[in-house]
Amino acid sequence: MKKVRMPLEKTTRREILIGALAGGLVATVGLEPARSTPETMRAAIRKVVGSAQVRKGRVDLDVPPLVENGNTVSLAITVDSPMTKTDYVKAIHVFNEKNPQPNVISAHLGPRAGKAKFATRFRLADTQMVTAIAEMSDGSFWSASADLIVTMAACVETL
């Protein structure tokens, strides 16, 4: 629990107690991990992209229309690129907005890839948006997003 301190402000006994209590509470009650938010996803994207502009397009996100189980969601990403020595996809980064962490996977390609396409399976904690960002050899960034609906199994194994 952060508190901005004004100059000459004295920490009162009351403030110390509240701080300690808040710290204690987080330790015992925090059973749910902090969730990502659209803002943390944007921050994670900014870490990769910096101040460069991200344009929509050239990236195809292939995900199932309805997710049967959030534990295993198929994902295939294709980027429109000639994949020559001078014009290729450097990396493809995948982000989500509601899992405990905003990153999913980062794939590093290069001219030898031949085809800018990769596939994997990932987890979704809840209905949310997934974003894929392609980093090109010319320094440009392109993206695509998909909204995925995640439902729960009707009969769970443990209570």
Added chain:
Amino acid sequence: MTRLAPCWQAACVAAVAVLIAGVASGADIPLEQRRSGYADLGRDTKAMQDDDTANPATLWVLDGEALWNRKAGGTSCADCHGDAAASMKGVGTRYPLFNEALKKPIDLEQRINLCRTEKEKAPPFAFESRELLALTAFIGRQSRGLPIAAADEKLKPAIEQGRKLFTQRMGQIDMSCAQCHDDNWGKHLASSLVPQGHPTGYPIYRLEWQGLGSLQRRLRNCMIGMRAEPFDYGAPEAVALEAFLMWRARGLTIETPGVRP
């Protein structure tokens, strides 16, 4: 994944109660209308099952192959049974089987453990252990593409007991297997599609488990869903229910190892 809050569970029960109100239970699905859970899968899950490299269950099948050739207590499965592709072909289509010595039906897991203890003089594998799942997946895989066999006459009492269990209400939710899987297959329960519930792909890689599991594990999941005390692994009731389910699915094609949500 988050759990269903109790209010949602109650809503599910209420929804199901409305669904089955006034419907008679226990009528068998007409033979030509029967379908494997594979038919209900989404495009990507089907692709996962169809491609051996994409199917995580293949990892267990490979482990099973290694175990098949590994000596335990001085002998290996291969020492007696040779090449599994030949000797185990069809085995997965006809278990549970009536065992003459024990005078009771046993399933494939119990058969493997019998071989372990009696022939190999080795300790039995625990139910749902990685080794036992790997071996049943490997052995079951040798029957992929074959139809589930007609039941032996000696299995009739077990099949009847299994049918009783299948049609009897159980648990706090007080519903029978038949009410969902015979009377309401194809409909949705809280956005999950209700399958007919045929054991065509066991052991399966279940996306919910992110792992491989046996038919008995899946049945226990269902019973816990009904808030009923699940049958112990290897219990005679569990084997009887397996025998009934295999009889109910006679003629359907084995897909082992399958992928299911």
Added chain:
Amino acid sequence: MARPLINVPAKVKRGEPFEIKTLISHIMETGFRFTTTGQRIPRDIITYFSCSYNGEEVFSADLYPAVSANPFLTFYTTATDSGTLEFKWIGDNGFSESATVPVTVE
């Protein structure tokens, strides 16, 4: 028992990209789950995957807890010369697995 499964076409055409499919056994424990008594289950995931073709890295990936258990990864690489494809998986708790597969270019 962590064995990787790799699928590479039997023969590939020089200059053409071909698909490589990989699957490895791993629990990919996220680190965000808790036991029934409230203990956090520590993270245990594969964090890095790479593929080298005759010694030169042609593909790699950084994996996060959001990747499903038993990670499945497919990608493409252009056929240059016949030789060896080398695969490596590295993860938490010193996890390290590698495999090699021959590639025949015609």
